[in-house]
Amino acid sequence: MKNNLFLKALKGKTVNRPPVWMMRQAGRYLPEFIAIREKYDFFTRCRTPELAAEITVQPIRRYGMDAAILFSDILVIPQAMNIPFEMKEGLGPYLPNPIRSQKDVDATIVPDIDETLGYVMDAIKLTKEMLNDEIPLIGFAGSPWTILCYCIQGQGSKTFDKAKEFCFTQPIAAHTLLQKITDTTIAYLKEKVKAGVDVVQIFDSWGGMLSPKDYQEFSWKYIQQIIEALKDDAPVISFAKGAWYALEEASNSNASALGVDWTITPQVARKLTGNKITLQGNLDPTRLLSPPKEIKKLVTQMINDFGKDKYIVNLGHGILPNIPLDHAKAFIDAVKEYRE
Amino acid sequence: MKNNLFLKALKGKTVNRPPVWMMRQAGRYLPEFIAIREKYDFFTRCRTPELAAEITVQPIRRYGMDAAILFSDILVIPQAMNIPFEMKEGLGPYLPNPIRSQKDVDATIVPDIDETLGYVMDAIKLTKEMLNDEIPLIGFAGSPWTILCYCIQGQGSKTFDKAKEFCFTQPIAAHTLLQKITDTTIAYLKEKVKAGVDVVQIFDSWGGMLSPKDYQEFSWKYIQQIIEALKDDAPVISFAKGAWYALEEASNSNASALGVDWTITPQVARKLTGNKITLQGNLDPTRLLSPPKEIKKLVTQMINDFGKDKYIVNLGHGILPNIPLDHAKAFIDAVKEYRE
Numbered sequence: 001m002k003n004n005l006f007l008k009a010l011k012g013k014t015v016n017r018p019p020v021w022m023m024r025q026a027g028r029y030l031p032e033f034i035a036i037r038e039k040y041d042f043f044t045r046c047r048t049p050e051l052a053a054e055i056t057v058q059p060i061r062r063y064g065m066d067a068a069i070l071f072s073d074i075l076v077i078p079q080a081m082n083i084p085f086e087m088k089e090g091l092g093p094y095l096p097n098p099i100r101s102q103k104d105v106d107a108t109i110v111p112d113i114d115e116t117l118g119y120v121m122d123a124i125k126l127t128k129e130m131l132n133d134e135i136p137l138i139g140f141a142g143s144p145w146t147i148l149c150y151c152i153q154g155q156g157s158k159t160f161d162k163a164k165e166f167c168f169t170q171p172i173a174a175h176t177l178l179q180k181i182t183d184t185t186i187a188y189l190k191e192k193v194k195a196g197v198d199v200v201q202i203f204d205s206w207g208g209m210l211s212p213k214d215y216q217e218f219s220w221k222y223i224q225q226i227i228e229a230l231k232d233d234a235p236v237i238s239f240a241k242g243a244w245y246a247l248e249e250a251s252n253s254n255a256s257a258l259g260v261d262w263t264i265t266p267q268v269a270r271k272l273t274g275n276k277i278t279l280q281g282n283l284d285p286t287r288l289l290s291p292p293k294e295i296k297k298l299v300t301q302m303i304n305d306f307g308k309d310k311y312i313v314n315l316g317h318g319i320l321p322n323i324p325l326d327h328a329k330a331f332i333d334a335v336k337e338y339r340e
Numbered sequence: 341m342k343n344n345l346f347l348k349a350l351k352g353k354t355v356n357r358p359p360v361w362m363m364r365q366a367g368r369y370l371p372e373f374i375a376i377r378e379k380y381d382f383f384t385r386c387r388t389p390e391l392a393a394e395i396t397v398q399p400i401r402r403y404g405m406d407a408a409i410l411f412s413d414i415l416v417i418p419q420a421m422n423i424p425f426e427m428k429e430g431l432g433p434y435l436p437n438p439i440r441s442q443k444d445v446d447a448t449i450v451p452d453i454d455e456t457l458g459y460v461m462d463a464i465k466l467t468k469e470m471l472n473d474e475i476p477l478i479g480f481a482g483s484p485w486t487i488l489c490y491c492i493q494g495q496g497s498k499t500f501d502k503a504k505e506f507c508f509t510q511p512i513a514a515h516t517l518l519q520k521i522t523d524t525t526i527a528y529l530k531e532k533v534k535a536g537v538d539v540v541q542i543f544d545s546w547g548g549m550l551s552p553k554d555y556q557e558f559s560w561k562y563i564q565q566i567i568e569a570l571k572d573d574a575p576v577i578s579f580a581k582g583a584w585y586a587l588e589e590a591s592n593s594n595a596s597a598l599g600v601d602w603t604i605t606p607q608v609a610r611k612l613t614g615n616k617i618t619l620q621g622n623l624d625p626t627r628l629l630s631p632p633k634e635i636k637k638l639v640t641q642m643i644n645d646f647g648k649d650k651y652i653v654n655l656g657h658g659i660l661p662n663i664p665l666d667h668a669k670a671f672i673d674a675v676k677e678y679r680e
Contacts, residue, residue, distance in 0.1 A: 158498065161660060164626040168634075211602045211624045211656075244584070245603060262551045263585060284551045286504040294508075316551075320501060 001198075003135045006067040009278055009312050010199065010235040010256040018303060018311040019066035020335035021138075022328070023239075023259075024318030025059040026071045029328060032058045042087035046072055052123035056137075057130050062325075063332045067136050067199070070127060070192075072120060074142030074203060077184055078151050080116035081108045085150070098154030100166070102173040110183050113191045120188075121195035128196040139197030141189055141226075143204035143240070144181040145219035151177065160209055167218050174218065182222045186229040193233040200230055201237040201259070208242015208261075220246055227255050237280060241317055247272040262287075262316030266305035280312035283331070288315070288323045292330035299334035308340060341538075343475045346407040349618055349652050350539065350575040350596040358643060358651040359406035360675035361478075362668070363579075363599075364658030365399040366411045369668060372398050382427035386412055392463035396477075397470050402665075403672045407476050407539070410467060410532075412460060414482030414543060417524055418491050420456035421448045425490070438494030440506070442513040450523050453531045460528075461535035468536040479537030481529055481566075483544035483580070484521040485559035491517065500549055507558050514558065522562045526569040533573040540570060541577040541599070548582015548601075560586055567595050577620060581657055587612040602627075602656030606645035620652035623671070628655070628663045632670035639674035648680060 001007060005019035027033060033055060036045065045051045055071040075085055075093050085095045099105060114121070127137055150156075152163040167174040189200050207219045219240070227236045231254040238250060239259025250258050251273035258277055260269045262284035269279055287298060303313065313335045319328065341347060345359035367373060373395060376385065385391045395411040415425055415433050425435045439445060454461070467477055490496075492503040507514040529540050547559045559580070567576045571594040578590060579599025590598050591613035598617055600609045602624035609619055627638060643653065653675045659668065 159626065159660070161626050161629070161662070164624070165629040168627060168630040208603060211627075212605050212608075214624070242582075242603065245605065245608065263548060263582065265552050265585065268552075268585065284504070284554070286499065286501050287508060287551075289501070289505040290508040320499070322501070 001133055001136060003066055006136050006312065007198065007235070009310065010237075012278055012310050014309055016308075017335060017338040018306075018308050018313050020313040020332055021065040021067040021069065022059070022315050022319050022331065023069075025065060025069065026055045027319060028321035029319055029323045029325070030058055030062070031325075032062075042073075042089070046076060047119045049119060049122040049126045052120075053127040053130055056123075056127045060131070060135065063329060064336075065135070065332060067138055068127065068131060069138040069140060069201070070120070070124060070197065072123070072140070074140070074147060075150060076117060076120065077141060077147055077181060077188060080111040080113070080188075081180065081184055082111070083108055083151055092156045093150055095150065095154040098162070099151045099177065102170065102176070105173045105177045105180070108177065108180055110180050110187075113184075113187050117188060117191070121191055124192060124195040124197055136198035137196065138199045138201050138237075139189065139192035140201045140203055141185045143202050143207060143219055144178045144185065144222040145210070146204050146206045147181050147185075148174070148177055148218075149206045160206055164209070167214070178218065178222050182225050186226055189226065189230055190233055193230070197234065199235045199237065199256075201239060202226060204238070204240035204243065207240035207246070208244075210243075212245040215243055215246055219243070220249065224253055227253050239280070244269075244272070248274075251277045257312060259314065260316065266302060270306065275310075278310040278312060279306060280314050282314070282316040285315045285317050285320050285323075288319065288327045288331060290327075292327055295327060295330040296334040296337075299331060300338060303335070303338055308338070341473055341476060343406055346476050346652065347538065347575070349650065350577075352618055352650050354649055357675060357678045358646075358648050358653050360653035360672055361405040361407040361409065362399075362655050362659050362671070363409075365405060365409065366395045367659060368661035369659055369663045369665070370398055370402070371665075372402075382413075382429070386416065387459045389459060389462040389466045393467040393470055396463075396467045400471070400475065403669060404676075405475070405672060407478055408467065408471060409478040409480060409541070410460075410464060410537065412463070412480070414480070414487060415490060416457060416460065417481060417487055417521060417528060420451040420453070420528075421520065421524055422451070423448055423491055432496045433490055435490065435494040438502070439491045439517065442510065442516070445513045445517045445520070448517065448520055450520050450527075453524075453527050457528060457531070461531055464532060464535040464537055476538035477536065478539045478541055478577075479529065479532035480541045480543055481525045483542050483547060483559055484518045484525065484562040485550070486544050486546045487521050488514065488517055488558075489546045500546055504549070507554070518558065518562050522565050526566055529566065529570055530573055533570070537574065539575045539577065539596075541579060542566060544578070544580035544583065547580035547586070548584075550583075552585040555583055555586055559583070560589065564593055567593050579620070584609075584612070588614075591617045597652060599654065600656065606642060610646065615650075618650040618652060619646060620654050622654070622656040625655045625657050625660050625663075628659065628667045628671060630667075632667055635667060635670040636674040636677075639671060640678060643675070643678055648678070
């Protein structure tokens, strides 16, 4: 790898400056992404290796991040499990038949990955060729809890109350589903590594909706299974939005890094994780609406607060569609210009 | 006061069992509330003292909580400040002309409370008569930051990105608006205490959307002004959803109690607040969808974990509209049946 800053940070090695990438960096703030979106719908973009690979490298071409992340969606997993969904532009995913019973859970399958998700592997191979060993490629999956949220709720939600109700009133069915998602995700991520991704990240976007006790039972337990199953294949980054309360326990896992959102100071995040694991984050994505000069100041301060080692600069969640291009550039440039 | 459990807990005095009430207890899970809602629209319910008082005492009649909270809305404040809004049933508040500039901020006023919000005072007087000194009455206001969120965004939001953008790019205008809201809120809460409320609660529903540093600048600073201004009038409860990171600082304020949401364990909440302040919370509102027997177990465990003293049993946020009546009853009864 010509630029191995990202892999070095994941191993906790000393670096001159921390690596940087942005969650959702291949996304709607980029005019070149919008141009593709205008021609091809969501599923075509995901399933056409040439399009997925092109979208993946778009932000790298423009800004030169230290890692690429394969364009895809966390919901390809339930789709492969026989839980169909539609993507409504602007509104997000919509499941015409959400899961509501043990019978619905029994109707889902743990699929053959090659058969159902072979197009992802093709996209990985193509992307790796395009990246030409310049920077590492990240492959991702949703956490089983986050996937369950959509499968039960049927769409995005402020509270995911139906998903929680399902877990609280039908725990056996919930755990059966979570285990099936977990098994599928492990097989999927292993195939992705075989196809060429260098690192995997688990997105637990809705973990923080659960109480600390419920998080252990319905989310972390399954993330941990994935980490254990993947740890010898590739470095695993676990990102749980809102679940600051689980950082201490997560720091004792075999994850190579933990992602943190912006509602925790670098100092507290370091304290809770005992300085022993690489952290990734955590600028408030809305802060990229600040003037570029201020963005640079905030990034420098953030690096100083986390420390340049065992650290990957990122946002605290995905980049928003309304971020001006020069603001995204200021974020990346501030890291590249960083000097102790 | 015949039942002074709530006031005793706010003073940190020893009690046989902790007091209990529920955020949004006068709300949509009650058929008697729905019956009134079918006849009278939102503004009529808020502005007709007889209706507001009746809605306030409805849950008390049914469940016998240890405190009542006056039916009203946090947006009566911006309304009085010359920022009109509409209430769309099911969708929440909608501001046809959200604030976007210093000029818009300058057009807002710090109103005369009697002139603009006299109907709230009438509702308080009537409610106090109806309660007949059985239990205390809580009056509430939104935090200035939470009010600003609606004034700028114009409606509910998952990220309140426009509100944050306003603060990050027009900080002078933002602080001018926050101070005007603060001044209005202080005058409003003082009038409420004069009219008869025994306790005031500040709801910072969207505080947790801010990073710890931005929270200090755009939210806590103003909440603190309100606490300081009110502390000699009535006990103040400060509830900030998501802002666990500010608990330590808040515990050093002159608030009588701090509300906490369900994403923190009682043990950590006690630790962060150094055991020195009354805490209120924090069952996940969605947990009221669990079977009643399990609800009772969770409540008992929660009281044991917080400790019965310096503690007010509540949910971690408002009760959801889809909670069955006997589940709400199980929550309240579990507290009343509590024995050490």
